[in-house]
Amino acid sequence: MMNFNDEIFKNLCVVSAPSGAGKTSLIKKISSHKNISVSISETTRNPRTGEVDGVDYIFVKKSDFELKIKNEQYIEYAQVHSNYYGTVLDSVVQLLQKNIIVILEIDYQGAETVKKQLPQSRNIFVLPPSLKVLEKRLRERATDKEEVIQERMKNARIELSKAKNYDYILENDDFELAEKKLLAYVLDVNMDVDEKVRKEPLIDKNF
Ligand code: 5GP
Numbered sequence: 001m002m003n004f005n006d007e008i009f010k011n012l013c014v015v016s017a018p019s020g021a022g023k024t025s026l027i028k029k030i031s032s033h034k035n036i037s038v039s040i041s042e043t044t045r046n047p048r049t050g051e052v053d054g055v056d057y058i059f060v061k062k063s064d065f066e067l068k069i070k071n072e073q074y075i076e077y078a079q080v081h082s083n084y085y086g087t088v089l090d091s092v093v094q095l096l097q098k099n100i101i102v103i104l105e106i107d108y109q110g111a112e113t114v115k116k117q118l119p120q121s122r123n124i125f126v127l128p129p130s131l132k133v134l135e136k137r138l139r140e141r142a143t144d145k146e147e148v149i150q151e152r153m154k155n156a157r158i159e160l161s162k163a164k165n166y167d168y169i170l171e172n173d174d175f176e177l178a179e180k181k182l183l184a185y186v187l188d189v190n191m192d193v194d195e196k197v198r199k200e201p202l203i204d205k206n207f
Contacts, residue, residue, distance in 0.1 A: 008096040009118045013186050014104045014111045017126035018156030020137040022172040026126060027105055030183045037095050038103045042068075045083035075117070078109035081151060085110070101186060108162040124185060125166040129173045131156065 017023035031038045042058045044065050053059050065084045068074060077086030087104055095102045104114065111123050128134040134156055138149050163169050168185055172178040 004117055010120045011096050011101045012118060012121040013101060014106060014114050014123040016106060016108050016111050018134060018159040019152050020134045021126045021128040023105060023126045026179055026182055027103055029179050030186060036101045039087055039092050041085050041087055043083055043085045076110040076113035078107055080107050108159055123166045124168045124170055125163040127163060127169060127171045
């Protein structure tokens, strides 16, 4: 039986952001560090063009996902944009036990669940410079239909309202700077609680 008080969970870092904020690119950059691994979530949504099963996500059937919920195999799961997304507990623990820092790239619902169960874990919110920039990035990505973009913008506003609940808020305006800050935060497992709360001001933001 897993002990959720275990010290190993200090090495668990949750990163959230509205889609289009640049979270995935930032995480991809820092994941080349030898001591960092990014957990691959399971999802019931269809793969987007170019996405690879087992790399971007593990794509599963809804019935399989629901069975795993019943068997308590997810450390957290949530319904986002009408699909299930979840993190398998076993695979995360296996990495943490090897002293590897594990990043969970998950939404605010999952972040809340993880923090409640594992207060020693750390969480980070990546802010886009503004909602306008966010919408522009979603359109430039051009992988989604208009109604999907509108749904993502609606969800983005909900996500952004949760930013203040995170230990650390990072603005992704200058990519290289954001990458440096994210890496420093993720690697700094021994910061005490006060130091962890290094929020950048949320004022003057165009949301
Ligand atoms: P997308 O469909 O754009 O890849 O992801 C949509 C949202 O689902 C993003 O906010 C992403 O962070 C979130 N997400 C991805 N994997 C998980 C997961 O395992 N758990 C939770 N709670 N959210 C996830």
